[in-house]
Amino acid sequence: MLSYLKYYTSTLCLFQQTLRLNNERFAVPEILFSPSDVGIPQMGIAEAITHSITSCPVETHPHLFANILLTGGCTLFKGFSERLLTEVRALAPVEFDVNIMFPPDPVKYSWQGGAILSKDPEFKSMLVTKEEYEEEGYRVCADKFDV
Known part of the structure; x- marks a missing residue:
């Protein structure tokens, strides 16, 4: 049987593991959109965004749907922003524009914004x-x- 985890025996690598992925690597980003596919009873990211927006005052909905900003390392998955736009567009009221913004460095963007705000x-x-x-x-x- 093929093992997907390799445990190191060297003291230099005591806490490291290697996870070998083949077709599984395509399923990992899918969990963000459909966690129920792997038995996690949670909303996917598109549903969570839509739920968050619709939990805000009604007059803010058009502005929030038009200003969705992606941050964090998971947003770097190939096709992530396009897929998210498609899914949020399908859930949003038809009269609202849906716009997904992708900053140049989504991994550091939140931190950079906080650093600017703190000054x-x-x-x-x-x-x-x-x-x-x-x-x-x-x-x-x-x-x-x-x-």
């Missing part, structure tokens, strides 16, 4: 401290963020 002079006013939350609870968030 903004207004950044501290966008935060709720632990002390504020412990004193006022959810109300401080509702007041500060108009929720």
Whole structure:
């Protein structure tokens, strides 16, 4: 029987494994779109995006569907953005534009955005401290963020 895992015996590689994939490598990205295919009772990424958008106030739906930004290493799978666009388009109301944006470096993009935001002079006013939350609870968030 062919083993897919190779365990190293060297102390230099004590915690490393090699996973050999053939046709399985095509199934890995598919899990993001159809986790139920492997027995995971969760929404796929297109359904999760649509659910997240439709959980927001109705007046924001057109803007959110038109501004979907892909970040993270999994977005680098070949054809990922095209597939996601097709699936979200099928789930979105027909009257809304659906636009998927793909930054030049999706792996670092979120971090870069956070780094830029943290240098903004207004950044501290966008935060709720632990002390504020412990004193006022959810109300401080509702007041500060108009929720």
